[in-house]
Amino acid sequence: MSESLPERAEVQYYFGAGPAQLPKPVILQLSKDIVNYENQGIGIGEISHRSKTAQSIIDNTRENILKLLTNNGKYELDQLRRDYEVFFLQGGGTTGFSSIPLNLNSLKGKGGYLISGSWSLKSFQEAKRLGSDVVTLYNDKTENNAFKGCYKGDYSKLLEQEDDLKYVYICENETVNGIEYDATIKDLAKACRDKNVELIADLSSDVFSREIDIYDYGVIMAGAQKNIGIAGLTLYIAKKNLLDQIKANGVDSNLPIAFDWNLQNDNNSCYNTIPMVPLHTLNLVFQRLLANGGIKEQETINIEKADKLYSVLDKYSTESTEVEEKQRIVKFTVDKQFRSKMNVVFNLITLELENQFAKEAEANGFLAVKGHRSVGGIRVSLYNAVKLEAVEDLIKFFENFVNKL
Structure with a gap:
């Protein structure tokens, strides 16, 4: 085995939907820390999760998350510490989505699910399988015969369908389908507040890719391996008063202790062994985000990446009038209003052409652009670590591909 680190280019042309790439500085620091963390003689994956060192990393990671959620000063850090808990x-x-209904079962009422894609559908199905009292408030596939976007109507009226809701569940960004909630999510949050219903959200694939108002949410959960780290750990941000209500009402007897939010939070995420390498990776990512100006700066870059790619795809879409008919090869299934900035999903006019594009893309170093196996097509994921230069080079490749047809 080699004792030296392999070289890694500054720009990675990897567009996988998860696990996803990490920023090069994070990878390099992580590599050093796996060998020897802070000159302790052992690596980050070898230290006890109950050691002072590990506890310090947990505390620092939590603090950096709260700093990011202040939205560059909109909220005071002490205010967030008072109102929200962060645990892993x-x-x-x-x-994450399996733990949600079980932790909320002790609250009076039912859970309402807004189904906008594959992951919110799976979440609902799992909640039903676990025996929780849940209902579908909206299913985009049922309404449109395919997943095309999110609910477009009046959220207040939608929530009035059920008079005993305790929470509304959404997946903010559907990685499989390329669907992401737009600014109308604020309307949903307001409707939830007006009805005293908690908004529970899966942010696994868009967490810290754009600014959010944490006070819109009762609980956020996010798997780490897309925008903020590597697989093995899930982040939870929950209202303290909601956790208090759950504790006061008693734990559901079907809730595994490993999924018990209060138990984990009360034990600083260490009731069982927390994976320290994924946790430390999160913290390195958060440190870098803060050093680079916070979430707003990252959001600006993400918007530019997505806008540039969608602009070119629109140019060559079947609806375009900008190019010759033979060059109109792109088909979108997602409503433009809800196009994801993280996962750009589209089809080409034939399966043969999709396979040709994916094959030539890989041959030219543009990796992991095939769509999810359940829906096919092409998927280009633009998570935080994907550099603008990589997207611009992919655009050039795509235009060359079209011009050869």
Whole structure:
């Protein structure tokens, strides 16, 4: 085995939907820390999760998350510390959405699910399988025969369908389908507040890619391996008063202790062994985000990346009038209003052409652009670590591909 680190280019042409790439500075620091963390003689993955060193990393990671959520001074840090808890559980998004109904079962009422894609559908199905009292408030596939976007109507009226809701569940960004809530999510948050209903959100694939108002949410959960880290850990941000209500009402007997939010939070995320390498990776990512100006700066870059790619795809879409008919090869299934900035999903006019594009893209170093196996097509993921230069080079490749047809 080699004792030296391999070289890594400054720009990575990897567009996978998760696990996703990490910023080069994070990878390099992580590599050093796996070998020897802060000159302690052992690596970050070898230290006890109950050691002072590990506890310090947990505390620092939590603090950096809260700093990011201040939205560059909109909220005071002490205010967020007072109102929200931050903790971590082993697992990923599936663990996360499975834990949600079980932790909320002790509250009076039912859960309402807004189904906008594959992951929110799976979340609802799992809640039903676990025996929780849940209902579908809206299913985009049922309404449109395919997942094309999110609910467009009056959220207040939608929530009035059920008079005993305790929470509304959404997946903010559907990685499989390329669907992301737009600014109308604020209307949903207001409707939830007006009805005294908690908004529970899976942010696994767009967490810290854009500014949010944490006070819009009762609980946020996010698997780490897309925008903020590597697989093995899930982030939870929950209202303190909601956790208090759950504790006061008693734990659901079907809730595994490993998924018990209050138990984990009360034990500083260390009731069982927290994976220190994924946790430390999160913290390195958060440190870099803060050093680079916070979420707003990252959001500006993400908007530019997505806008540039969508602009070119629109140019060559079947609806375009800008190019010759033979060059109109792109088909969108997602409503333009809800196009994801993280996962750009589209089809080409034939399966043969999609396979040709994916093959030539890989041959030219543009990796992981095939769509999810359940829907096919092409998927280009533009998570935080994907550099603008990589997107611009992919655009050039795509235009050359079209011009050869």
